[in-house]
Amino acid sequence: MATSGLPGHIDPFATGIWDASRNCGDKRLQAFLPNAGRHYAEERNYDLGPGDRSNVSTLSPWIRHRLVTEAEVVRAVLDIHSYRSAEKFIQEVLWRTYWKGWLELRPAVWDDYRMAVDRWHRELAGDDVLRNRFCKATEGQTGIDCFDAWAAELVEHGYLHNHARMWFASIWIFTLKLPWELGADFFLRFLLDGDPASNTLSWRWVAGIQTPGKTYLARPDNIAKFTVGRWKTTDQLATEAAPVAGLAPPQPIALPSPARLDPSLSTGLLVTDEDCHPESLDIPRNIIRSVTGLVCRRDRSPLAAGELPMAFANSAVTDAVDRAGAWFDCPSIALPEGDAASALMDWVRGHGLRQVVTAYAPVGPTQQRLRQLEIRLAAAGISMVFVQRPWDRVFWPHAVRGFFPFKDRIQGLLGELSLLGS
Ligand SMILES: Cc1cc2nc3c(=O)[nH]c(=O)nc-3n(C[C@H](O)[C@H](O)[C@H](O)COP(=O)(O)OP(=O)(O)OC[C@H]3O[C@@H](n4cnc5c(N)ncnc54)[C@H](O)[C@@H]3O)c2cc1C
Known part of the structure; x- marks a missing residue:
């Protein structure tokens, strides 16, 4: 049974630790790494209560916003554990990828x-x-x-x-x-x-x-x-669980094809709460003239989002926009949540942009909002380019059936991504 006080244990509810920055996500990853092997496999199912999360990583808010990417989590784990001993943890990280791919194939x-x-x-x-x-x-x-x-x-x-x-x-x-x-x-x-x-x-x-x-x-x-x-x-508690009626899994559709950036065009970078590590996207450093950010959390529900997740998403995007400004050596500005389309058009005009590049957003409200923006930009003769990460490109096509056939491919596909020796 897990107890607190393990190497690398952090109490996630200690002051300021749910800090939506890449720096905090990275520190948390480093602290958890020693526990990502057998210890995680044996103890992860225990819910020890909010005061003790030493048996799980609690990395999901950072990974979900890609303040820390799945690829770097897996790379860091494999730096200190064999695939075999960290297999369970890696498979859990890949559950998120599987679900994203599955929904992408069935929007x-x-x-x-x-x-x-x-x-x-x-x-x-x-x-x-x-x-x-x-x-x-x-x-x-x-x-x-x-x-x-x-x-x-x-x-x-x-x-x-x-x-x-x-x-x-x-x-x-x-x-x-x-x-x-x-x-x-x-x-x-x-x-x-x-x-x-x-x-x-x-x-x-x-x-x-x-x-x-x-x-x-x-x-x-x-x-x-x-x-x-x-x-x-x-x-x-109920002693029986009869299946609920609902939409049966539809047939998979085709996945998006890779986009091409035109490096000759004056280009702006749009960061969203779906991907807050623009430095690792495949975008040449010398083509970005300006960076801005967009948070679509409010679109998720007809009711208001909680204050904590709103604050987390806003800070994550702010952190990413600031870092991107430094990385691409260009001005960075925050985009207000209100009428994002008008604010975005002002930003595009203000910087004389002819092309807007953003990380490909998976199925959900951000993707929907970006599609609307794409139409508005196209009407003004400006193209929007969605850059997909190799991680998604390699894994998503395999989310066609259940998790178990997907799981069998993980090791080979990590090799394809050069994250694992063959
Ligand atoms: C009803 C239900 C709703 C859920 N809703 C969400 C959600 O909105 N967002 C979300 O990120 N996860 C969701 N999960 C999955 C899972 O509970 C969380 O990802 C996990 O508990 C996060 O805690 P952790 O970072 O400590 O996980 P760890 O056990 O440390 O796992 C490491 C990482 O693997 C990934 N992961 C682990 N388990 C799962 C899983 N079952 N599915 C997908 N990814 C996983 C996460 O990125 C996680 O950070 C849901 C699960 C259930 C049963």
């Missing part, structure tokens, strides 16, 4: 989810009984102690252990009988690492839609064991 699943969230919020407005049950769940007043504590922890810290996310989603769906889409929306509003692909598809998985017919049932003995006896629920 209709995101559209369907977002429409359902809007529909359920309209329903809540006119249905007192449903609204009351929903409010009790999100305010942590259901009388199921563990669930209520996780609801409060989510809002207060913006983080839940993976196992707690699974139990929470299962209780939400099968015990409280609330619509899964509203639970996913609650997570997306409050998680620091809230991510369209990982979140939506994990909720679908718990509900028995993602892997049709296979649901996840939270069991009292499992909760007691993996919370080291902190929570005892005995007979409060």
Whole structure:
């Protein structure tokens, strides 16, 4: 069993540690590295509570915003561990990649989810009984102690252990009988690492839609064991989990083809909260004339996003824009969230730009917003170029079936990316 005080242990809730900078993400990665081998494989499933996260990395808010990239996490891990001993941790990092690739191949699943969230919020407005049950769940007043504590922890810290996310989603769906889409929306509003692909598809998985017919049932003995006896629920939880109806996995569509930058054009760099490490994108250093940033967190839900995730996303983009200004040796300015399209046009005109380059944003609200901006820019004769990372280009095409066939390819594909000797 894991205990705190391990080498490299940081209490993530100590002052200022959820700092949305690359520097903080990197320090956290370095501190966690010694634990990324066998220790992680054996202990990661224990939810020791918000005061002790020594058995997991808590890197997800940084990786999700690509303040720290998946490639550098894996490279750093393989610098001190063999693939074999760090295999479990590497596979977990690749779950995010798999989910992103899976959704990229089936964007209709995101559209369907977002429409359902809007529909359920309209329903809540006119249905007192449903609204009351929903409010009790999100305010942590259901009388199921563990669930209520996780609801409060989510809002207060913006983080839940993976196992707690699974139990929470299962209780939400099968015990409280609330619509899964509203639970996913609650997570997306409050998680620091809230991510369209990982979140939506994990909720679908718990509900028995993602892997049709296979649901996840939270069991009292499992909760007691993996919370080291902190929570005892005995007979409060559903004992059956019948699959929920939902959109079956559609056939995969074609993935985007690589874009080409025209180095002869006056070019601006747009940083979004989907990718906050522009220095490692494949963009020549001498072509960028100006850098700005865009945060699309508010587009994720019809309800307001939590303060912590908003602050995290804003700081992440600010940190990235500042670093990019220094890296590309050009002016950097913050873009206000309000009418982003008008502000972006002002920025483009003000710097005489003919081309805007940005990291390819995966399926979700940022991609949607960028597509709208692309149309507006095109109308003014300015092109928008989406640069894709080799990591996504190599892994995403393999997210065609379940995780297990994908997992079998990880080692070979890391070799293709020169992250692992063949
Ligand atoms: C219902 C539900 C909703 C979830 N919603 C999100 C979400 O919105 N955003 C999000 O980033 N993750 C989500 N997850 C996945 C997972 O819970 C978190 O990524 C993980 O708990 C992050 O904590 P960590 O950094 O300490 O993970 P570690 O155990 O230290 O894992 C290392 C890294 O691997 C990745 N990872 C680990 N487990 C998963 C997983 N199951 N799926 C995808 N990536 C994983 C993360 O990048 C993580 O930082 C969800 C899981 C469930 C069951």
